[in-house]
Amino acid sequence: MPLPFLRKKKSPLWDRIHSDDATRLRLKYDTYYHIFQEQKGTRVTKDGQEFIMLSSNDYLGLARHPKIREAGIEAMRQWGSGTTGARLANGGRIFHQRLEEKLADFVGKEACHVFSAGYLACASAVTGFAERKDRIFADKNLHSSLWSGIQLSGATCERFAHNNPGHLREILEDEEEATAKLFVLEGVYSMEGHIAKLPEFVELAQAHRAFVVLDDAHGFGVLGEQGRGTADHFGLADEVDALCSSFSKSLAGSGGFVASTREGIDYMRSHSKQTIFSAALSPASCACAEAALEIMREEPEHRERLFRNLKRYRSILEALNLDVWESETPAIPIVLGEKEKVYYFWKALLEKGVYTIISIAPGVPPGKDLIRTAISAAHTDEDLDRIEEAMAYAKSKI
Numbered sequence: 425m426p427l428p429f430l431r432k433k434k435s436p437l438w439d440r441i442h443s444d445d446a447t448r449l450r451l452k453y454d455t456y457y458h459i460f461q462e463q464k465g466t467r468v469t470k471d472g473q474e475f476i477m478l479s480s481n482d483y484l485g486l487a488r489h490p491k492i493r494e495a496g497i498e499a500m501r502q503w504g505s506g507t508t509g510a511r512l513a514n515g516g517r518i519f520h521q522r523l524e525e526k527l528a529d530f531v532g533k534e535a536c537h538v539f540s541a542g543y544l545a546c547a548s549a550v551t552g553f554a555e556r557k558d559r560i561f562a563d564k565n566l567h568s569s570l571w572s573g574i575q576l577s578g579a580t581c582e583r584f585a586h587n588n589p590g591h592l593r594e595i596l597e598d599e600e601e602a603t604a605k606l607f608v609l610e611g612v613y614s615m616e617g618h619i620a621k622l623p624e625f626v627e628l629a630q631a632h633r634a635f636v637v638l639d640d641a642h643g644f645g646v647l648g649e650q651g652r653g654t655a656d657h658f659g660l661a662d663e664v665d666a667l668c669s670s671f672s673k674s675l676a677g678s679g680g681f682v683a684s685t686r687e688g689i690d691y692m693r694s695h696s697k698q699t700i701f702s703a704a705l706s707p708a709s710c711a712c713a714e715a716a717l718e719i720m721r722e723e724p725e726h727r728e729r730l731f732r733n734l735k736r737y738r739s740i741l742e743a744l745n746l747d748v749w750e751s752e753t754p755a756i757p758i759v760l761g762e763k764e765k766v767y768y769f770w771k772a773l774l775e776k777g778v779y780t781i782i783s784i785a786p787g788v789p790p791g792k793d794l795i796r797t798a799i800s801a802a803h804t805d806e807d808l809d810r811i812e813e814a815m816a817y818a819k820s821k822i
């Protein structure tokens with residue numbers, strides 16, 4: 425008699441699971457969900473082979489900073505592992521409030537709410553404000569967390585061409601003046617590395633009395649004074665109505681936040697299910713984010729190093745004539761345009777000990793199949809030498 429777990433379950437849904445092509449291909453090509461047994465700085469090890477990590481979003485290289493580790497350990501000692509409930513149900517803790525005040529102050533807002541994931545924060549920045557009868561205007565290339573928020577809000581949505589205020593202006597011409605409108609944008613687009621044309625979008629928002637939601641997961645820590653983000657970079661913090669971001673990029677932890685006016689945050693706390701029904705951010709994650717924020721304020725050398733590395737990395741890619749889709753930031757795609765080319769390029773990089781990630785259509789627009797890379801302040805000169813060599817090798821293979 426076969427062991428129960430060797431028998432294939434049968435039902436319409438299990439039949440779909442057994443025959444799913446996306447999973448079969450993913451497992452065949454073994455491109456995602458790798459497990460590393462060790463990590464030291466930018467180096468990760470899998471089955472005895474070491475790779476330079478070139479796809480994590482640890483832009484400032486803070487993931488192993490001693491002050492952050494200490495803060496996390498101390499919070500665990502004092503508060504334990506979690507608060508085991510949603511803020512609405514069993515209350516927040518003083519460390520949530522402290523972090524929220526510091527974050528709000530840093531990004532130039534009155535108030536803030538922290539979440540246990542950036543995904544929740546960014547979905548909440550939409551669901552917390554939009555309702556069924558509203559109209560949402562969304563950049564075509566938004567992150568999945570924002571699309572989730574848009575869908576869950578029940579509002580109707582128009583997509584405009586990526587980072588194209590001209591197209592949005594055309595769409596808005598036919599809109600009812602009295603309808604509540606939201607613009608949903610990213611500060612720095614995660615796949616493309618493009619900076620939002622925020623001044624033009626804000627001008628349109630003012631003309632049409634729209635509420636601006638800005639996901640700055642990839643701008644926070646990178647752009648603006650001390651890394652205050654994209655809105656600060658343009659001097660437009662006030663004009664963004666709800667700013668959301670993640671702790672899993674520059675802050676090198678996990679969690680996320682939404683910042684707005686005091687009234688805006690109170691409103692979101694009454695209306696967003698992701699805020700009301702999800703457990704509070706853990707003590708250690710909160711303490712790590714607070715320590716990382718302090719480091720961003722007090723240790724400018726990490727950002728300086730990031731921009732030095734970015735300059736060198738860009739020059740490596742440019743010298744090889746690789747298409748970086750006009751990325752202006754440390755999130756840098758290498759557009760190869762065909763999934764086979766992307767796969768062979770990625771394999772060649774792996775062979776040379778450089779770990780990156782593949783993104784192919786429909787995850788990116790057709791013809792934009794790419795390798796997504798991100799440079800960090802933690803990359804050493806030796807890492808960059810090896811990346812240069814690996815890129816030249818990969819280019820020769822396609």
Ligand SMILES: Cc1ncc(COP(=O)(O)O)c(C=O)c1O
Binds near residue numbers: 541542544567670680
């Ligand atoms: C633009 C953007 N928004 C939101 C998120 C979600 O953040 P987190 O990974 O912290 O859940 C990400 C992370 O991939 C992102 O790139």
